Amino acid sequence: MGNTVSESPAELQAQTALDNTLSLSVGELVAFACRSGDLVGELSGGPSAQEGIRAHQRLQKKRPAGSQAEYRLQETVEQDGHTVVLRGRVDILHPQPDLHRAAQLDEIKTTYVPPHKLAESARDLHWAQLKIYGFCYGLQQQFSADTPLALQMLWHNLKEKKTYPESREFRWHELETFARTALSTYLQWHRRWQAHRQAVRASARTLPFPFAEYRAGQRTLAVAAYRCLRDGGELLVEAPTGIGKTISTLFPAIKAVGETTLDQLVYLTAKNSGRQVVRETAARLHAGGLTLSVLELQARDKTCSCNLGLCSRDDAGICPRTRGFFDRLPEARRALLGRPLLTPEVIAEEADRLQLCPFALSLQMLPWADLVVCDFNYVFDPLVQMQGLRDTRLQRALLIDEAHNLSDRARAMFSAKLSRADSRRAAAACKGSHPALQRAIQSLVRALDSWVEQRRESGQQAAPPGKPEKIEKIDEKENGKTTELWITALTDGAPHKVSAAVHKVLLVVSQLWEQSQAPPEAIADWLRALFRYQTVEQLAAEHHRCITRAQHLPNRDSRWREQEIELLCLSAADYLQQAYALFHSVIAFSATLRPPSHVVRQLGLQAEAPYLALPSPFAAEQLGLFVCPFVDTRYRARQRASDTLVDMIARTYHSRPGNYLVFFPSYRFLQQVAECFAAQYPEIPLVQQASGSSDPQRSAFLDNFQSGRRSLGFAIMGGVFGEGVDYVGEQLVGTIVVGVGLPQVNEEQELLRAACEQRGENGFDAAYRYPGLTRVLQTAGRVIRSESDRGVVILADNRFADPFYRALYPQHWHPQTCNNGHALSAALDHFWNG
Structure with a gap:
């Protein structure tokens, strides 16, 4: 189906079967039909809903006698062959006091800046909403065309705690013209959308x-x-x-x-x-x-034109594709409606044509897919x-x-993390260009320092015995570095001064966005992390823990070189x-x-x-599954296990040369075995997954596993090559799973374990064995992908023979135990040649 840009006779005929009564809020109408100008506001681009509600309530309480707060409007409008029920609530209604003065509607909008510093597009959008409220009120009161109505915007600056009123008077026919123009724009789109939806339903049936x-x-x-x-x-x-x-x-x-x-x-x-x-x-x-119509969303960093080098920000730090975004959006929206596949490439092509932000355009198409x-x-x-x-x-x-x-x-x-080092770098990036933002970030750094000192003092105090949320202090020394760690429940004491400093930083950022300005692009990732910290803290409950870390590096000017607060979600x-x-x-x-x-x-x-x-x-004989309990891959035994694993890998490869993957629990163990294997079998081509590999490096790794090749790959269990990749046919004929995939033991996993035990679960199973089993099963699932595939899976660890794991094996697994290398070779020979 091509672009649905105009209404064909068939579409018009189909519309006669549609229900022409439409319920529509004033907010929906304004957002779709009245928005113009720039795309502004990221992260905390304005006051929160809670701040707005509190400000509304304060101003509404101050209204004069006889006025009404939250005045409900619901009016039926006949427009372009449709019956539209418009609904909304006016913040304050002042009924007509006498014959010489007009009735008045007030709309309250909260900001962090004086109204004259707001983006013009934001001010226009607010006035559009109030004007359509005025149209509805005129309908309700049966105004004549020349009846006057006073409209007043109350811009309430939360930072100054000051209200800026702005009043205008309109004749009702002016408001009617404005509202009906907006309705016509919306209904034209609505007819196109409904025609598309009817076609979708018919084809789906x-x-x-x-x-x-x-x-x-x-x-x-x-x-x-x-x-x-x-x-x-x-x-x-x-x-x-x-x-x-x-x-x-x-x-x-x-x-x-x-x-x-x-x-x-x-x-x-x-x-x-x-x-x-x-x-x-x-x-x-x-x-x-x-x-x-299928819309495929891609991450911002892979979609944003600035990130991809397709455009550059102006002197104010604003992407030019966001300038006038909503003026050009309607044409793009019409062109994309009804397209079968709205892939990132299709979105980018339309965004390039009209010079729009492709990521923002894809989000705008969400309701219409x-x-x-x-x-x-x-x-x-x-x-x-x-x-x-x-x-x-x-x-x-x-x-x-x-x-x-x-x-x-x-x-x-x-979960969220906030570090001192990243915050100091963010402050340095603001030097000269954004002094107010720099000062706010420096205050945050001082708040982090103060919090760590409080933890050090409170960490010396004895906590009530047996209390699960008690403060813990752990000292670790590595290469002269000392790490101190404190773990508390947020109910025992949240870092309130840090929270206040975070709010102050984001307040300055919000003021910039409201004025169509932007913070330095260099701190964009840090700001997202900061906003996550604020959001998580507001949502945190009993299943969160606050982890404070402080690192001391000797022979440095600063006593505490790094401090970090982590809000960790355990469920x-x-x-x-x-x-x-x-x-x-x-x-x-x-x-x-x-x-x-x-x-x-x-x-x-x-x-x-x-x-x-x-x-x-698939048939059971397509998969040869061999459990090898003669290998101990636990950390303390890994040095001895290397030679055994090298022999096992070589036996498996030689049993039927082809493409094989060996999955390890860590990079260190992978490299240890790889060195031994390369020394003993230099003739076998070996490729290894690199730590932190890029997309091109991952593609290059996978290119080794094509039909007709004989590649041996070493990769990390639970990584990108062990899940979500279809190795069909000869692309992969065998996998060796080294170990049971247990997550690394650290404070996070131990906290998760303890939290599960408090809920009555087996903590070790929930935090370690079940996640490890999932990694194993995902890795083993790479081998057989179609009816014609045939391959082997080797489970190399003595724990795989444990009843715990046996009980959780999939029903279609038929494992065969091999107690030594010779038994494995015989079993492999029988599978491939028997």
Whole structure:
């Protein structure tokens, strides 16, 4: 389907079947039809909702007698063949006091700067809202065309605690002309959108399954998914690799769009490869006649034109593509509506044509896409959550792919760090250009210093015995560096002076944004971290801990060279549950969701949510699974294990030369074994995953694993090569998993362990063994990806023979134990040649 820019006779005819009654808030109308000028405001680009509410309440209490606060308006307007119900609330209504004076409507807007310093586009938008309120009030009171109405903006500067009134008087016909122009703009778009939606629903109803037949387990998954999408609720699905999770969830979801009241689908995936699979699946469905519009969101740093070097900021630090953004947006919106695939490339092409910010343009298209494909953070992260999802009048479905990653990702979203060194660098970057911001950041550095001194003093005091939130102090010495660590519950004492200093910094930043100015680009990442700190602190609850670290480096001028405060989230289940409530139905699926009771708790799903475990679609003889308990990979035994592993890897490779991957628990262990292997088998080509590798380096690594090659790769378990990559056919014929994948022992994991034990769980299992098992299962799942694949998985660790792990193996695994290298060689020979 091409661009839906004009209304064809077929579209006009289709519109006659549509319901022409539209309920619309004044805010929605103004935001869509009256916005113009620059795209301004990032991070905390203005007062918070709580600050605004408090200011409104104070000013409303001061209103004169006879006036009314929160005056409700709801009027029906006939416009362009539609019946529109406009609704809203005026902050203060002053009824007409006598025949010589007009009635007056007041609108309160909170700012951090005097109104004359606000961006003109922001002032115009505020006045537009008040003028449409005036139009509605005139309808309600049956004004004649020349009836006057006084409108007053009350700009309340929170910093000065001062109100700046600005009054204008309009004749009602002026307000009517303004409001009907805005309505006409909105309704023209509404007709296009409704015509597109009708076409989508019609094509979804008749859409055939895009393959000749279902794989084993696919129909079961599709039926369960459809029922959940139709009836609402939650569904947890463990679907083994190769079952076709994407088509088995997307196809019933699209059918539900055509056959139920479902309005929009949101598909979440943690990996770029997952988005690519959705794109390919959507293209296949489009070829079958589907007209669904798919919007694929990409991270800001990979989309922003300034980051990509396609434009540069002006002298005020503003990107030129944000200047006049809303003046050019309508044309881009019309051009993109109804496009089948709104990929980052398609968005960028339209953004280049009209010189718009591509990332902002993609966000503007969110309400006008039928299927949104994006990362977890667009739904769950409090900093980047799509605000449009809070409109619960629409029915949306949430599909969560690779759900095993969600718990850790969500805990990171609700955690934050603030360091002294980064703050000092931010202050230095503001020197000369932004003196007020520099002073605010320097105050933050002093507040961090003061907090650490308080911790050092309080750390000497005895805490009540047995109290789980007691203060802990740990000294660590490494290369002459001393680290002191304090862990407290926020209820025992939050760093309030640090919080006040953070608020002061973000207040200065907000003042800059409100004046269409920008802080230095060099501190953009630091500001995002600062805003996350403020947001997390406001949301923090009993499952958060405050970790304070101080490092002392000898022979330096400053006694404390580095200080850091971390707000650590130990469980994000409650936050996830709040996000699920915005959706009609939620389906979470992955190849590794074990054990179900633990996964349900971690993901914040309802305890009664159905759990569906599907069998593998592949034959058991396609996978040779060999447990080798004669290897001890625990840290203290790794030096002795190296020679054993080198022999095991060589035996596996020589049993059937091809492409193999060996996954290690750490880079240090990987390098240790790699050195030994290269020394003993220099003839076997060996490639290694590099720490912190870039996208080109990752691509170069994967290029070694093509059909017809014989590459041996060493990689990190749980890393980019162990999840979300399809090694089909001869691209990978075997994987060796070294160790059980336990996370590294540190204070965060130990706190997580303790928190789980307080909830009645086995802390070691929840914090270490279950996450490790997920890594193992994901890694092992890389080998068999299609009906024609055949390969081997070697589990190299004596713990794999433990009953704990045996009980959690997938049903389609049939492990064979090999107690020494000779037994492994015999078993491999039998698998490949028997």
